[in-house]
Amino acid sequence: GNSVTQMEGPVTLSEEAFLTINCTYTATGYPSLFWYVQYPGEGLQLLLKATKADDKGSNKGFEATYRKETTSFHLEKGSVQVSDSAVYFCALILRTGRRALTFGSGTRLQVQP
């Protein structure tokens, strides 16, 4: 089946630190990959996406590169801010079959001033 595995949190960083949240996936087909973010008291929202191997998704200073050889889509940011504190979900969708997102379990990021 299809699944997404994320590093467990919480991840606690100081402001301006470098962030990496690991994500690996298993898929029966060729998926598109996503990072969604859930800020406190808000619904999930799309942060970035990549639809094919070696694509890099980026938004708000966050980046993730679709690595087919390692089945990974790690999220990175060079300098985190307190406002980045949230729960981050890695997800995939297949191009055929069930057309619904499959999510990882989420990683909570806490950024301290």
Added chain:
Amino acid sequence: GAGVSQSPRYKVAKRGQDVALRCDPISGHVSLFWYQQALGQGPEFLTYFQNEAQLDKSGLPSDRFFAERPEGSVSTLKIQRTQQEDSAVYLCASSLYGLTGATGELFFGEGSRLTVL
């Protein structure tokens, strides 16, 4: 409205009661999804509608769960004879596109938190 709206935001039910959760998607959005999110977990797919047609209900955990979208807009998730294991946040999401144009870009509501005592 501007976003996906869900109601009620919080619901406490006694075991055995029936509950109904409502979702108002973004106007004009073709696709509507329901997800279940247990505490500390990622969302798990329940069911999918394209307009009024329920195309996939493979994620519904039992026949106590029922969803409808009769006019292709508002959707209701109904849970009959609630059990404690039904306690979770129920998320609704919508997308402008149908199956053939599905891109994974969903707009989520804030969820309905159900607690079954």
